[in-house]
Amino acid sequence: MRAMAENMADRKKAILRAVTDDYITTAEPVGSRTIARKYGLGVSSATIRNEMADLEDEGYLEQPHASAGRIPSDKGYRFYVDTLMTGRDLTGLAEKRIRAEYERRRDEVRALVRTTARMLGEISQCASVVVGPAVRTAEIRHIQLVPLSSETVLVLVVTNSGLVEHRVLSIEHTMHPSDLDRISRILNNRLRGSTLAQMRGAVLREIQAELSAYATFLDQMFELLLAAMHSSDEERVYVDGLMQLLAQPEFKDVGRARPVLEFLESDDSVLRALAAAGSRGLGATVVTIGSENVMDELQSCSVVSAPYGVAGRVVGAVAVVGPTRLDYSMVTALVGYMAEGLSEILARLDLCESGE
Amino acid sequence: MRAMAENMADRKKAILRAVTDDYITTAEPVGSRTIARKYGLGVSSATIRNEMADLEDEGYLEQPHASAGRIPSDKGYRFYVDTLMTGRDLTGLAEKRIRAEYERRRDEVRALVRTTARMLGEISQCASVVVGPAVRTAEIRHIQLVPLSSETVLVLVVTNSGLVEHRVLSIEHTMHPSDLDRISRILNNRLRGSTLAQMRGAVLREIQAELSAYATFLDQMFELLLAAMHSSDEERVYVDGLMQLLAQPEFKDVGRARPVLEFLESDDSVLRALAAAGSRGLGATVVTIGSENVMDELQSCSVVSAPYGVAGRVVGAVAVVGPTRLDYSMVTALVGYMAEGLSEILARLDLCESGE
């Protein structure tokens, strides 16, 4: 495929680019006449027709029906994205808007993530997905027990990705605030820098001696925290812009849109689909086109995703989901920018808290 | 209208009920023949035709076109809901499922609210909305300053509705943990039981003497908390089941569905629309049918809503949004049940925390 890319004649490339650009903006199959008129290639429509026939034979274009114009195939889009697409920056306006919104929302991670999803959706005019930071794998910055009443304790965990997770724990035997402070201090000393998942084993073995009086309490606490991690991992997915997706002509038929929306409403599926995005490491924006998607429901969609993270570790991902007829250059720029932005803000939060 | 209800002959009522029941399940205009066959009223279709013509004259039924069956008008639905509808309980299955889910989710309010929205949507097969507890008007149960680093303090607020709100505050001058504890204690003593909104004035006047050294700190803290309240109030709206809504035949046309979905995607509009639901006090399930809705976008929908709350105070609302052809008896039962359930759980949380 790549070899073919090298070999393709320039005029053919230009035609493929023209067809793709035109179809991306008009959503109508594009004919040879249109290309000849709108894109000054200096050749007649007949020539373009011949080239287009070749491109179809080679699998880059297809015809919805015999006497319609051509539209790019998945392979055509792939070629467009890999070698034809002109890199584009965000318009100053969008960039300013994003900056402004991020300025307002920097204080709380969940709000930040939610806002990111909304902005992605509005600017791309597609559905957007943001997977928030996971608690499960995050490093712990701080852990604290706060007495609420004689029977309840608030367990507070702050992670390096800025997440604050909390649960209320009922206790059987009254514990004095100073006990809680002492436990908090010990937990902090031992656990800072490790993840919640690692933590449990370590504590239950190493610390038990020191805190044996509170063994059952600690056990309950970890039970609760692990359950909390689990449920908060289910709640990491923020989807927005479903409406924009429905506005796209390829989804004017509800029947066609339904599977995609169903998919997007299932946090679980979304998490699974985006797991791949994270695996390539920070800074890699991945474009998945139509049939390249593993998930059946997304075969008629393209997904542009990028992971974000702190200190070189991936903690989540942002993505845009739209029809294969996607404005790839705009969306890749946007998704990359947003992922970078999130990483930056999280890094600042991280520095801030560990800078003692 | 109510007088008319008294006067209406029993047979006419039975026919109106039959038409409405049938249309609710089939989504097809229902003719006199169908009524005569499926609902044993002991009269011929001709008689029913006559009655139906009367009901149409009186505005309870309407005809989509001249030779179609009848469908209930908004007025017809209103009469059905007010006097015809047979009260129904949830099926054991749904009730069990709700209980089980609530058992799992009782530990964290946000998860609870989110789960409620999801269950509402799935069971009603319509869109669902849950407005989470507001921080702004909630009573404060506990407030605590937690040192994170030398430059940052976590401000923690626990409300009687079980909400835990937190913000990270950067401080200029280093404060010793014991200072923070002292401030926490004083804030707690003074503020427990009042709302955040009331709190600020009180503190800045009364406590300033006692805590004058920390005046700027307190000022910043309140600034942050008030901002936090504001943004968290924007994020109280949980919508689910949009997909189910699209599955309803009246929304098979995306053009018709769009305004409604747009409305549901705008948290702001949803909040405004549901503000009314809260005003009637706890325990009141309100049904708003089609043109009875103030919002233009909802004129083709019905909304069933009920507020929930703690200690007699309304803190939020649950609602189902669907086509006017709604299974009113099922949905009102469901919405009422969910609102009650939420209230109960919140009450238990409340007792738990104040029971010291």
Next chain:
DNA sequence: ATTAGCACTCCCAGCCTACGAGTGCTAACT
């Protein structure tokens, strides 16, 4: 190698028709 010309294909929109569902009316019946 490129282009003009032309026949051909196919979708789409509009029109017509047959059909079925359901009504409203009238006249007969209890």
Next chain:
DNA sequence: AGTTAGCACTCGTAGGCTGGGAGTGCTAAT
């Protein structure tokens, strides 16, 4: 007087037909 059977009438929908337009592929000329 209320109820019912019968029937003509209305109207929307589905299926079939047609003309126009867009676009192609092929061929022959440049």
